[in-house]
Amino acid sequence: MTAFAIPFLLLTLLLGVNKAKSQSFVGVNYGQVADNLPSPAVTAKLLQSTSIQKVRLYGSDPEIIKALANTGIGIVIGMANGDIPALGSDPNFAKNWVNTNVVAYYPSSKIILITVGNEVIMSGDNNLITQLLPAMQNVKNALDAASLGDKVKVSTVHSMSLLQQSEPPSSGSFNPSFGDVLKGLLAFNNATGSPFAINPYPYFAYRSDPRPETLAFCLFQPNSGRLDANTNIKYLNMFDAQVDAVRSALNAMGFKNVEIVVAETGWPYKGDSDEVGPSIDNAKAYNGNLIAHLRSMVGTPLMPGKSVDTYLFAMYDEDLKPGPTSERSFGLFKPDLTMTYDIGLSNSGQSSVTPVMPIKTPVTPSSQPKNANWCVPKAGVSDAELQGSLDYACGQGIDCSPIQPGGACFEPNTITSHAAYAMNLFYQASGRNPLNCDFSQTAMLSSNNPSYNGCSYPGST
Numbered sequence: 001m002t003a004f005a006i007p008f009l010l011l012t013l014l015l016g017v018n019k020a021k022s023q024s025f026v027g028v029n030y031g032q033v034a035d036n037l038p039s040p041a042v043t044a045k046l047l048q049s050t051s052i053q054k055v056r057l058y059g060s061d062p063e064i065i066k067a068l069a070n071t072g073i074g075i076v077i078g079m080a081n082g083d084i085p086a087l088g089s090d091p092n093f094a095k096n097w098v099n100t101n102v103v104a105y106y107p108s109s110k111i112i113l114i115t116v117g118n119e120v121i122m123s124g125d126n127n128l129i130t131q132l133l134p135a136m137q138n139v140k141n142a143l144d145a146a147s148l149g150d151k152v153k154v155s156t157v158h159s160m161s162l163l164q165q166s167e168p169p170s171s172g173s174f175n176p177s178f179g180d181v182l183k184g185l186l187a188f189n190n191a192t193g194s195p196f197a198i199n200p201y202p203y204f205a206y207r208s209d210p211r212p213e214t215l216a217f218c219l220f221q222p223n224s225g226r227l228d229a230n231t232n233i234k235y236l237n238m239f240d241a242q243v244d245a246v247r248s249a250l251n252a253m254g255f256k257n258v259e260i261v262v263a264e265t266g267w268p269y270k271g272d273s274d275e276v277g278p279s280i281d282n283a284k285a286y287n288g289n290l291i292a293h294l295r296s297m298v299g300t301p302l303m304p305g306k307s308v309d310t311y312l313f314a315m316y317d318e319d320l321k322p323g324p325t326s327e328r329s330f331g332l333f334k335p336d337l338t339m340t341y342d343i344g345l346s347n348s349g350q351s352s353v354t355p356v357m358p359i360k361t362p363v364t365p366s367s368q369p370k371n372a373n374w375c376v377p378k379a380g381v382s383d384a385e386l387q388g389s390l391d392y393a394c395g396q397g398i399d400c401s402p403i404q405p406g407g408a409c410f411e412p413n414t415i416t417s418h419a420a421y422a423m424n425l426f427y428q429a430s431g432r433n434p435l436n437c438d439f440s441q442t443a444m445l446s447s448n449n450p451s452y453n454g455c456s457y458p459g460s461t
Contacts, residue, residue, distance in 0.1 A: 027054030040067035088131030094138035168228035172245030202238035220289035266313030288343035296394030305404035372445035375427035375437035
């Protein structure tokens with residue numbers, strides 16, 4: 001083994017560790033409205049071969065919960081809307097449910113959250129709506145009685161339709177007709193430390209506005225962005241805009257400390273001839289670029305420096321679902337366990353797809369200036385392109401904490417500055433191969449040290 005190989009091997013191992021640690025916010029929805037799914041045991045093994053660390057179930061199938069035992073994978077289990085009246089009116093019903101579906105399997109099966117109902121407020125069923133908070137409280141009381149109240153959280157899942165206004169994100173607000181109900185639910189979230197779970201789907205935003213520029217905005221691809229005139233923040237993707245609209249709505253109601261969880265988001269890879277948006281390319285771009293964005297730990301403009309827990313929809317297609325073809329075409333994996341398309345979820349090291357940054361024309365070493373030790377952005381590159389480079393670089397496992405809030409290189413808090421640090425660090429960590437300072441022709445090598453004040457850019461002098 002050469003002298004170079006040893007440090008390179010160590011670097012590779014360190015990057016792998018960092019990358020593995022960074023996946024705790026990536027989850028997947030595991031629906032079962034199908035007649036061709038692999039067994040829970042087989043699915044559990046498949047999940048362990050990926051970087052997916054959490055699974056959301058719509059029910060509490062004991063076979064799945066048992067199959068996930070001792071895997072370390074976090075499990076979200078769900079209660080059906082139809083169970084809410086009994087849960088809300090009968091504490092014993094809640095206690096028996098918790099004993100049967102949680103206590104019987106915990107801690108071997110790492111149950112982390114119980115969702116009581118799905119999009120209940122938008123159902124229009126007043127009985128369900130009025131019983132939702134009592135049901136959540138009874139479930140929480142049952143967990144407390146089993147000494148699990150601080151380990152297993154309780155919440156419910158909401159539709160984006162709760163928002164009366166979402167554009168611009170800073171003006172996000174909930175429909176006031178749901179105000180009293182939401183205040184009670186949010187007070188519960190705040191008091192118990194449970195998340196506000198929401199289902200943002202940029203896919204549906206594009207379907208209602210099928211312009212090319214909207215598609216690029218929804219797929220995290222280069223676009224002109226959308227300016228929030230209230231904050232002077234330019235949003236470069238729909239996911240951040242939707243999540244920040246929810247953040248603004250929560251803040252406006254006085255619940256700034258309630259965290260957000262994305263319970264569902266995804267993009268169909270197939271649809272009927274009259275459906276706009278479904279395709280393999282679009283699904284791969286959305287999910288792959290979303291994962292890269294989450295891995296970068298850049299966060300959203302209103303919640304910088306952290307990634308929101310996000311559950312992709314979905315593990316498999318559900319072939320028994322009614323409706324258009326797209327409803328049965330969200331699966332990341334096929335029943336034979338192969339990937340529908342590769343978005344870099346495999347732990348094997350063979351899958352490192354990150355659709356954000358296709359290399360166009362690699363730069364050649366001979367074209368670089370002498371003593372070019374740092375990789376920096378080219379002049380005139382758009383914020384959208386730099387955001388893509390930033391997401392890509394930080395998504396590869398390098399340590400981007402210096403450009404997160406409180407880090408030595410967080411200021412100036414600009415995309416250009418943060419991208420410059422991340423691009424250079426990726427180049428240095430990749431053995432200073434000039435091909436790794438391309439970033440779709442948005443970067444170049446420089447002999448000028450870009451370090452400033454207390455912010456030190458790696459690179460030899």
